[in-house]
Amino acid sequence: MSVERQRCAWGESGNALMQQYHDEEWGRPSHDSRHLFELLSLEIMQAGLSWQTVLNKRSAFKAAFADFDYRQVQQMLPQIPVLLQNTQIIRNRLKVTAIINNAKAIAKLADKGEDFDHYIWAFVNNQPIQHHITNHAEVPNTTDLAKRMSKQMKKDGFSFTGPVVVYSFMQAAGLVNDHETSCFVYQLLVK
Template sequence: MSVERQRCAWGETDNALMQQYHDEEWGRPSHDSRHLFELLSLEIMQAGLSWQTVLNKRAAFKTAFANFDYRQVQQMTPEIPVLLQNPQIIRNRLKVTAIINNANTIAKLADRGEDFDHYVWAFVKNHPIQHHITSHAEVPNTTDLAKRMGKQMKKDGFSFTGPVVIYSFMQAAGLVNDHETSCFVYQLLEK
C-alpha cells in the first residue's frame, strides 16, 4: 500500500516528468557546476514558455548542448546554425547564443580559479533562503536579491539574466526554498 505524499500545487500533475522534477530536483540545493549551468540554461529556454515544454525537451537539450559541459558548449558558436535547425529544441537565437555566452563566462571564472558553484552560492552567503510559502499564489516571480544577482551576473559577462529568469534559477537550484510548507520536500529541506 503506497502512502500519498502531499506536493506543491504545481507538482500535483499527471505529467510524470513534472512530478519527478518536483519530487527529486526542484528546490534541492545543487553544488554541481555542470548541473547549475544546466538549470540556468533551462530557465533561459523557459522564458516566455511553460516549464513543461522545457522539461519535455530536456533530454534533447542535453544532447544538443553536450550534456551542459560548459567547456564543450563554449566551443559551439560555429554550431549555432545547426542548433537553430534542430526541431527537438527551442530554436531561439537569443537563447541559444546566451547559453553559449554563459558557458564562456563560466569558463573564464574557472580559469581564474572560481567555480560556478561558489560564484552562485555566494549570492546567498552559501545557505539556502528558507521561505515559508503556504500557497503557490504567494510565490513571487522575482525578488530584490534576484534583481541584484541578475545585474551582477550581467556585469560579470552573463547573458539573459533578467530578474525573473534568475529567480526561477534560484528556486530550481535550491538557493531559495519555495516549496509549500505542506509539501513533503519542504519538510525534507527544513531538516
Template structure:
C-alpha cells in the same frame, strides 16, 4: 493503500516529468557546476514558455549542448546554424547564443580559479533562503536579491539573465526554498 504524498500545487500533476522534477530536483540545493549551468540554461529556454515544454525537451537539450559541459558549450558558436535547425529543442537564436555566451563566462571564471558553484552560492552567503510559503500564489516571480544577482551577472558578462529568469534559477538550484510548507519535499529539506 499508501496515501499520496502532498506536493506543491504545481507538482500535483499526472505528468511524470513534472512530478519527478518537483520531487527530486526543484528546490534541492545543488553544488555541481555542470548541473547549475544546466538549470540556468533551461530557465533561459523556459522564458516565455511553460516549464513542461522545457522538461519535455530536456533530453534533447542535453544532447544538443554536450550534456551542459560548459567547456564544450563555450566552443559551440560555429554550431549555431545547426542548433537552430534542431527541431527537438527550442530554436530561439538569442537563447542559444546566451547559453554559449554563459558557458564562456563560466569558463573565464574557472580560469581565474572561481567555480560557478561558488560564484552562484556567494549571492546567498552559501545558505539557502527559506521562504515560508503556505500557498503557491505567495511565490514571487522575482525578489530584490534576484534583481541584485541579475545585475551583477550581467555586469560579469552573463546574458539573458533578467531578474525573473534568475529567480526561477535560484528556486530550481535550491538557493531559495519555495516549496509549500506542507509539501513533503519541504519537510525533507529540514532533515
C-alpha cells in the same frame, strides 16, 4: 500500499516528468557546476514558455549542448545554424546564443580559479533561503536579491539573466526554498 505524498500545487499536474522534477530536483540545493549550468540554461529556454515544454525537451537539450559541459558549449558559436535547425530543441537564436555565452562566462570564472558553484552560492552566503510559502500563489516572480544577482551576473558576462530568469534559477537550484510548507519536500529541506 503506497502512501500519498502532499506536493506543491504545481507538482500535482499529473505529468510524470513534472512530478519527478518537483519531487527529486526542484528546490534541492545543487552544488554541481555542470548541473547548475544546465538549470540556468533550462530556465533561459523556459522564458515565455511552459516548464513542461522544457522538461519534455530536456534530453534533447542535453544532447544538443554536450550534456551542459561548459568547456564544450563555449566552443559552439559556429554550431548555432545547426542548433537552430534542430527540431528537438527550442530554436530561439537569442536563447541559444545566451547559453553559449554563459558557458564562456563560466569558463572565464574557472580560468580565474572560481567555480560556478561557489560563484552562485556566494549570493546567498552558502545557505539556502527558507521561505514559508503556504500557497504557491504567494511565490514572487523575482526578489531584490534576484535583481542584485542579475545585475552582477550581467556585469560578469552572463546574458539572458534578467531578474525573473535568475529567481527561477535560484528556486530550481535550491538557493531559495519555495516549496509550500505542506509539501513533503519542504519538510525534507528544513530539517
